[in-house]
Amino acid sequence: MSKGTVSIKGKPDSEVKESLSEYGFNITVAEARRVVELVGRDPTLVELTIFNTMWSEHCSYKSSAKVLSEFLPTEASNVVLGPGEDAGVIRFAPAGKDDSYCLVIAHESHNHPSQVLPVEGAATGIGGIVRDVYCMGADVVGVLDPLRFGDPNGENGQESIAIARGVIDGIAQYGNALGVPNLGGDLIFDGGYDENCLVNVVAVGLIKESRLIRSRVPDEAKRTPYKLILVGKPTDDSGFGGAAFASEDLADEEEADRGAVQVPDPFLKRVLTVANRRVLDLAHEKGVKVGFKDLGAGGIACVTSEMADAGGFGARLNLDRVNLATGDYSPSVISCSETQERYCLAVPEDFVDDVLAIYNEDYELPHIYHGAGAFVIGDVINEKIYRIESGGEVVCETPVGVITTGISYDREKKTGKRIFNEPELDPSRSIEEDFLKIISSPNIASRNYVFRHYDSEVQGRAVIRPGEADAGVIAPIHGSKIGLAFSVDGNSYYGRVDPYQGGALAVCEAARNVAAVGAVPSTVTDCLNYGNPEYPEIFWEFYEGVRGIGDACRGIGLIGKEGEPLPVVSGNVSFYNQGKSGKAIPPTPVIACAGVVEDYSRSRSIFFKEEGSSVFLIGEPLDELGGSEYYRLIYNTSGANIPQADFIRERNQIKTIIDMHGLGWIRACHDISQGGLITALAEMAVGANPALGLTVNLDEFGGTALEPEKLLFSETGSFVVELPGGIERKVLALCARNRVKLFRLGYLVSRPKLNIIAGNERLATWDIAELRDIYMNGCRSIFGKQEGRISAR
Amino acid sequence: MPDNFSGKVAVIQFPGVNCESETVRAVRAAGLESGIFRWNMPPRLLGEALAVILPGGFSYQDRIRAGVVAAKDTIMDKLSDFARDGKPVLGICNGAQVLVEAGFIPGMHWEKIDLALAPNVMSDREGYYCNWVHIRVEGNNCLWMNKYKEGDIIPVPVAHAEGRFVTNDKDIINDIRKNNQIVLRYCTESGDLDSSFPVNPNGSVENAAGICNPQGNVLAMMPHPERASWLRQVPEDISGKWKAKRRNACCRPEKMEEEGPGLAFFASLVKEMVG
Amino acid sequence: MKARAKLWVKLKVTDLVVETAWLTLTEKLEFGDILYGLAKYSCWFMTCEGSDSESIINALDRVISLDSAFTNQNKHKYSLIVEGENRSSGEDGKEGVLRRGDLQPEKDFLFRVEVGSAELYVCDCLVSELESDKDKSYADRLNGRLDGVFVSEMRAGLVWRMIVRADSKDDAAEKVQKMAVTRSRREGLLLNPHYQEFEIISTLNLSERSRV
Known part of the structure; x- marks a missing residue:
């Protein structure tokens, strides 16, 4: 064994360090000595070389493993295989007598490679994640792609846009050619990613339990x-x-x-x-x-x-x-x-x-x-x-x-000091004009331009496509009415203010999104994107994020299975997300949630359907505009009062929405998240075919003392539903039984206007066609037609 | 993988195609036996088939040009004889690109390249584009469309980067038109021929979405009928008359399994073969 | 002054399109005993206006290095050559031709089969799109970022470099054309004449070259 050995034993640290760096190894001197101990x-x-690779953070989870096992629930009655192999597996439907159909899901990041070579980096990300699902013996039936890019209007704007364009191309080139449909994804632009984009990828597959490899x-x-x-x-x-x-x-x-x-x-x-x-x-x-x-x-x-x-x-x-x-x-x-x-x-x-x-x-x-x-x-x-x-x-x-x-490390953590203030509202501002800014924001506007790059139709299983609802829905088993719904979420603006809430709210929103199409949230995966864990404040962000995810999974639980958590079956940790300047990204736990739909024919798009329908809000807007699109765009501040995850409220609301789907009431359903209630209503209106309008009377919120802006732009998690007229009593009864708040927003009319009134006072009126134009072009205008990457240097 | 295609519709799996399974499924839903034919299987097996479909995907990853490498494969010799015998051949998306690059379409001069399916020309982007469009049935010249009536409007998805029918030879277009070979045209939900994006999603000449040979047994179409063969596959907010049907199936799962707007392409074959 | 600029860009890693083209030409189309080598470059041929060749090449080099529509140094090698239209303007007579980049197209010959004693020609074939607005958009893209230099003409396309066995220059050109232009199912591969055009931009007798 003398030939080709690396001398470590008996050598001083400085020499070992030198030879490690000569070979290009990243392991530390202490780790190298540990290798000597192990192999004797x-x-x-x-x-x-093998140890250098296997003990990288990426392979070994050496910083994260203890935190993950401390907080994340991985067991529930539907789990076939939790974290540990390439992908997690849950069963979701019987397949004959002694068998079950299983969903296989894997979730990873490919951040650094995508920053350097966007097209190849993102494509390789898709290529890697589908392999994780294929190797369980499953057929891959979809991919999703949560993406985070720098501020398109910021200092590195040109480069951020070019990276975004390259990443989208890469995802399209690989996924389309492979024949795997894109089921959704989300796209957030945030200056915090100026030097380090995030390209997370999720793949989902289908297999019978007996055929699992x-x-x-x-x-x-x-x-x-x-x-x-x-x-x-x-x-x-x-x-x-x-x-x-x-x-x-x-x-x-x-x-x-x-x-x-x-x-x-x-x-x-x-x-x-x-x-x-x-x-x-x-x-x-x-x-x-x-x-x-x-x-x-x-x-x-x-x-x-x-x-x-x-x-x-x-x-x-x-x-x-x-x-x-x-x-x-x-x-x-x-x-x-x-x-x-x-x-x-x-x-x-x-x-x-x-x-x-x-x-x-x-x-x-x-x-x-x-x-x-x-x-x-x-x-x-x-x-x-x-x-x-x-x-x-x-x-x-x-x-x-x-x-x-x-190997494993106990990393030091230190509570980050953060001071955030609420802005003072300026009563002279026009809600009408401010909302046009919101709806054209690249974080709110339609992603249709992006989605059209991806094949959403291949395999022929699509029921609800990206952009049509809060979650993508497929009919995985031919001839069966069972559906599967998928969503990915993780809002960086909340994690900045409170990394615990960042984690918890990501789970809540992902669960809410699949519930919006009638699915029972059945499992989640997490991709935890943070900076350098060797910095105690960063490690604290990570620790808090995981704690939040764990609490949310237990708090929301597995609806219909009392006492069981929403299991985390797979995931990935991505540390060292920081750029040239050493600035770390905002803490970004990204959650993918898979839900099971009992009958996909009840899953509806978010768009308003019929004149005369009643529109309700399920849940109450609270003074929680911290991290909101409204505060950032209009007051140029993140604010302090970010939404506070309330798991009982989330669970009750989700259950109510699933019940409404089961009763066949839902004509359209959309969750409230970025941009608040008014954004949700506008999104439901702009895609309505034929065009429909609505007048919302804020007096319906009578008891709450919130200003109109706050009612309209609060991002407290809740749902807007379109229900048939004439069932109001039943709706009230269901909501009372499930202990959720309900507000009547109005009914749909053929006149295509969105009006906000308070009593007799008209606060705002928008023409739906005008909103549609602005909403549909907000993202397109960023990407334009140019291709390729322009570096700022 | 079957080793016998007698009486079956063979769906050719060139390396890199990815719509073979759902195409087989759609053919079966229409009532015919079907199986996947791996590109390097013995060509004689293909000769026994009832009909041949070249499915969508990326044969040879669209390298050099979409469809051109597959067009040079050995199995195409057999398919050439098969098509010339008047037997039914359908190319969907990448399959259409193969048929054009093999010179089966437009087919006035057999195996001569008279057309191209060139990169999409779109107003606000380049490259790949996936969306639902409407196509209009023109004439009754093609056996793959005998279940449709002239003027029918079919909602169906397109998903391609190279779908623009084009020729640099004016006479060819005149001949194609004269022979009523453009049997599918992109149109608005109400059937108007609008040549601008996105109604015409790729800038195709004459809004052509599908072109058949003069005999009508070979059809090259860019849209994907196998992705519109069941009602559940149709988006519920689609414009036009299919919206009412699709919405009517909401909360009625059994209705979701009913025929979608694209199934008749495969059902036409049943009509042709079985009568 | 006016200057002609040429940018040639090649992948550092294996170009899978070339691999497939090679297999198709030599195995499916039976050019196996004619074709000895094959490579592909993305190329831009430009006419530029600026104060002198040096400033033109510096400006171009800076812009193309930063814009992945032209080059990305993580995956490409490139060659940028600027040649003043009026060669005599250079004081020592050499100023006329300036070079940048890590690729030398004139020395980049990849033989894939034993050469033996065959008479070989290297043909560079430019394939570009008919009626495409690409040329203009590339020019606009450069002009948007160039300082003191203006690109007045642009022609962009792929150059296929084919090493063929032939008896003469004309014979080489004819063989290359047969391989390139798709006329029928059995003829041609590299372009479809209904939307692409083709031009042999240079032919070189390899044995003559080695004598030089």
């Missing part, structure tokens, strides 16, 4: 010899050090890290996907047990060691058998590079030929992409040893558990 000698270069070597390997097969793109150095890259501050010279950005290939992925499906189907037909996992951060070494260890086995690899791209690659690179579009299978020896034939002959992988294909690269062994050979030499040999165990 100086590690080989390959071993140290685990990312581990099956038990059968104790009795039959199992082989490890690597399939996909030839390994190169394109993503070498990617996991470590995701866990670094964005360097001053972004270009310095170019080696870490992977090259996505949706075409090869598509062919792989159909071939994988064939392999898994054949394994099922033949009753063969296989293990299947995608290659992500940490490459071959990570995937094979984790699969072996999870099954209670060891592995022996021969790097000489790995298909390589043209070029010369060291064993370290081959072991840990993050080359895209690869999977690893553990299959019994007598099934190997079938598998190779499907990939290499039926689907002609070597012809689809030069050097691609399926190759046996190693054996599963009963001894729990992880060994890699290359050129006849052993370049890595350790107990397998040593590699996969990981």
